[in-house]
Amino acid sequence: MLFLRLFWQVPAVLLVFVILVFLVNECAVARPSRRVKDVPYVAASEPDFDAKRHVLDVYVPRRNAKELRPVVLFIHGGNWDSGSKNLYWFVGRRLAKQGVVAVVISYRLAPAIQVPGMADDCARALRWVQRHIAELRGDPARIFVMGHSAGGGLAALLATDQRLLDKWQLPRNVVKGAILDDPAGLDMFDYLKKMEYPGDDQYLVPFGQDSTVWRAVSPYFQVTAQCPPMLIYTGSRTYPSIASSTQKFHQRLRELGVKHEYKILPGKKHIGMVTQLFWQKNLIYRELLPFVGASSE
Structure with a gap:
């Protein structure tokens, strides 16, 4: 007993x-860091203001630095219908500990809004960062975008779609680089045309029925030779659609001469590609830090 x-x-x-x-x-x-929480990046006076979704957190290294620090804006995934900045505090903490000012955002989700509106939200968050991050010792001349899954696709749009940046009065070179972690939605035009997998009709909720919209929010079709450099990662065991569209995106970047690195991480599934960011010494952080120009802490 x-x-x-x-x-x-x-x-x-x-x-x-x-x-x-x-x-x-x-x-x-x-x-080693402090968090500035729930900062609105859309004015409360705007007719579409969402007090729960139009907010971001900033993670700032506590150690004083003579110069402004590089900035990484992180966009969460979640199938375009779920997720929150609050789930990704560990990304902000890990980046701040390593000398980066990290901005982790929320944005509106389906079915309340479709992907073009989500892209607008991300651009508005980027505009807030460009205008205000110096107040928190971030360098507005060194802003990088990062995202996983659906957030990776949205980050890719910020790095490729000049019309989106123009719409929100953002400088043409505001994004200095992108880090795409198992990105989804790089070519939704092709994906939704084929409808190859069971349940694919669920994506007609966030993307709608209009194929011209599918094309407009697919970063693959927005790439030009002027795009900033990128780090791109996929897991060897991720979803086939992500693997194929990322490979296609990589080929397009290479054709146009856009500087980038593309790596397939052995054994990693889709979720594991983001949970690995819990660990400070993982490959993505090791390559991200010199990419953004972070000084060692």
């Missing part, structure tokens, strides 16, 4: 131990 009692206590003890280790680790990570 005593043995059984001890046996059932082991999982609870292990759980408490894991939680303690996690909390100690997070305290160590959070200490």
